[in-house]
Amino acid sequence: MIRNCSVLVVPAQGECRVDEYQDIVTEDGVIDEVMPTRAYQAEPDVEELDATGLIAVPGLVNSHTHSPMVMMRGAAEDLSIDDWFNRKIWPMETNLTPERVRVGARLACAEMLLAGVTTFVDHYFHADQIAAAALETGIRADLAPTFFSSTGADGREAAYQAARDIRALDVPRITASLGPHAPYTVTDEDLARTAEVARAEGFRIHLHAAETAEQTRSSQDRHGATPIEILERTGVLDAGALIAHGCGLTDSDFRILANHAARTTVAACPKVYLKLAMGSTTPIKQLQHAGIPVGVGTDGAAVHNTLDVWESLRLLALTQKQREQSAEWMTVSDTLRLATRGGAAAAGLPNDLGAIEPGRRADLALLDLSGPHNQPLHDPRAALVYSTRASDVVTVVVDGNIVVRDRELVTADLSDILAEARAVAHTLVDLSRGGAVQHYAP
Template structure:
C-alpha cells in the first residue's frame, strides 16, 4: 500500500553533525516512494495513495541493522553462558551443519518480521544460502544488503559459490535488495582469498562485509602470528580500499584507527556491544575514537544466537552505555551521537548514505512512527531521551513505511502472515539444534 502523506506527526531531525532535534506538527509528503516535503501540518494535498495519521507519534528515519546474520534467530537462546571458544566450537558451528536452504528461508522470514516490527527498515546481512535471505526480504518488504559468506577451508569452490550467490542476488534486479562480498573474517579466510575478494568487489563496484578484530584476543593473536593487526591484514589485502563494512572491531587499536581514517569515505564499522558484554569481553568497539577520526559507525545486532534480539534501538542503547562506561566520560556518546549511528550511520554502511538515514526531501521514504505514550516513557520531557533510553521497539513501534510502502500498521505486519512465520520456525527449531550428525562447519582458533 503506497503512502502519500504522514499527517501531523513529530519529526526526528537527524543532521549529519550536531544536535538531533524534534519538530512538532509536521506533514511528510511522499511521491513514488520518495520524501518530497516535510512541512508544517496543513490541509492534505490531493494525490495518489494513502494518508497515515501521525497524531501523537514521532516519525524517525527507518533504522538499519548494519551487521547481522539474520537466519541465526533460529539459534536464539541456544548458546548461553559459554566462552567465545565454546560458543563457536561446541554450540554454533556444529549446529550450522544442519542448515539447508529451506531452513534458512524460514529463519530469515522470522528475522525480517522481528526487524520490521522493531522499526528496522533495512539490514546488512552476512550468511549462507544468501539467495533465500534475499527472497525472504522481498516477501516481507524490508531492504537488505546481503553478503554470501565463505571460509577458505571450503576451498576455491566455496569462494566461487559465494561469488555466484552475489550474482544471483544482483540478478533479482530489485532496488531494495543489494549484495556485498562476504568472506567470513581475517582469521578464517587466507590473505590470498581476501585479495581476490577485494579485487572482485572493486570490479563489481560492491563492498566487502566481514568480521575484523572482533575482540582484542584476535588482535593479539594476529600480531603474534603475523606481526600485524587484523586491520593491517584488511589494509594490505586491499579490503579496506575496496570499501568495507567491518563487523564489531572491538580489537581495533588507536594505531588501527589511523589506518582506517583515509578510507573513511567507503569503509566503516558496525558496533553491537551486547554480545561482547555477554561474553565478558573487554574492550568494546572504540566508537568515540572512530567517530573522532571521521569513520562511520553503524549499530548492528550480530546474530540472535549471541545478541538474542535483532532490535537496533536496543543496540543503540548498548552502544551509548558501553561507550560512556569504556571512556569514563558521560559525553563520550551523546543521545544525538547514538541516534545518528542507528540512522545515518547504518544507512551509510548499507551503501545508501545519500538516499536513506534522514527524513529530508529527496530521500527515500523509510519512515518509522514511534508511540512514546506508554507508561515507561511518561512524562516525555525530551522525546529524544525517551526514544533512546525508555522506548522498547517491539511495543512502541507503531507504523513502518519502507520505500513509501506501508509494511507495519498499528503494530501489525501487513506483508506476511506472522502466525505462519512463527509456526514454521517452531516446526524446525529442534532439527537445527540436533548435534547427532556430528562435525562442524569450521573450527574457531583465531
C-alpha cells in the same frame, strides 16, 4: 501523506530535534516534502495516514547481523566465546539448508520490521533465501554471502556468484556485498581475490575483523600483522569494507583506517561484547576521530537473542560512556545519529537513508511514546534512546510502502511465519550429527 506527526530531525552534525505538527509527503518511494500540518492539500487519490500523537523517526538500520540465526535463539547460553563457537554454533550450522535459512530469515524480517528496523545488513550462508524473505516482507537489505577458505576455491567462487545473483534480481532495495568471514578464517590469497572481484565488479566487502584484543594479538603472533594490516595489504580496505566489531583495534590501525575513511565503515554490536565477555567494545570516539562512520547492529540472535536495534543503541550509549569514563560522551543526539545516519553509511546508502528529508527514500517508523515507561515525556529524544521498546512501534514504511500498520505485519502472515519457525527450529540446534563448519582458533 502522513498527517500531523512529530518528526525526529537528525542533522549530519549537532543536536537532533523534534518538530511537532508535521506532514510527510512521499511519492514513488521518496520523501517529497516535510511541512507544517495542513500546509499541503492532498489530491483525492493520495492515501492519507493520520499519525496524530505519534513521532516519526528514520527507519533504523541493523548494521550487522546474521538474520537466520534467530533459529538458534537461546540455544547457546553462558559460554565463553571459544565454546560458543566450537561447542554450539559452528556444529549447529552443519544443519543449515536453504529451506531452514529461508524459514529463519522470514522470522528475522518480521521481528525487525515490527521493531521499526527498515534495513538490515546481513552476512550469512544461502543468502538467496534471505533475499527471498526480504522481498516477501518488504524490508530493505544488503546481503553478503559468507564463505570460509576451508571450503576451497569452489566455495569462495560460489559465494561471489551468489552475490552476483542477488544483484541480478534488479530490485533496488535488495543489494549485495561480498562476505569473506574474517582474516582468521580466510587466507590472504582469498582476501586478495575478494578485493579484486570487489573492485572489478563494484561490490563492497562485509567481514569481521579485530573482534577482540586476543584476536589481534594472535594475528600479530601468527602473521606479523594486525587484522587491519592484513586487510590493507590484501586490498580489502582499498576496495571498500564494512568491518564488524573492531573491538581489538590498535593505535596503528586507526592511522590505516583513516587513509581509507571514504570507503570504510564499522558496525558496533555492544550487547554481544557484554554477553561473551569480550573485554572491550568498539572504540567509537577513536574511529570518529579517524573519520570512520559507525553504525549500530545486533549481530545474530544466537548471541544477541533479539534483533532489536532500540536495545542495541541503548547499550551502545551506556557502554561508550563507561568506556570513555565520561557521562558527557555519546549524547542522545549522537546515539540517534549512529542508529540512523550511521546505519545508512553501513548499508552503503549514506545519501538515501538515515533521515526524514526531501530526496531520501521513504523509510520511517511511527512510534507511540504515550506508554508509562516513556512518561512524562520531558525529552522525546531521551525516550527514544533510553526508554523506547520495540512494541512502541505502530506503523512502518519502507520505500514508501506501509509494511506494518497498527502494530501488525501486513506483507506476510505472521502466524504462518511463527508456526513454520517452531516446526523447524529443533532441526537447527541438533548436535547429534557431529562435526562443525569451522573451528574457532583465531
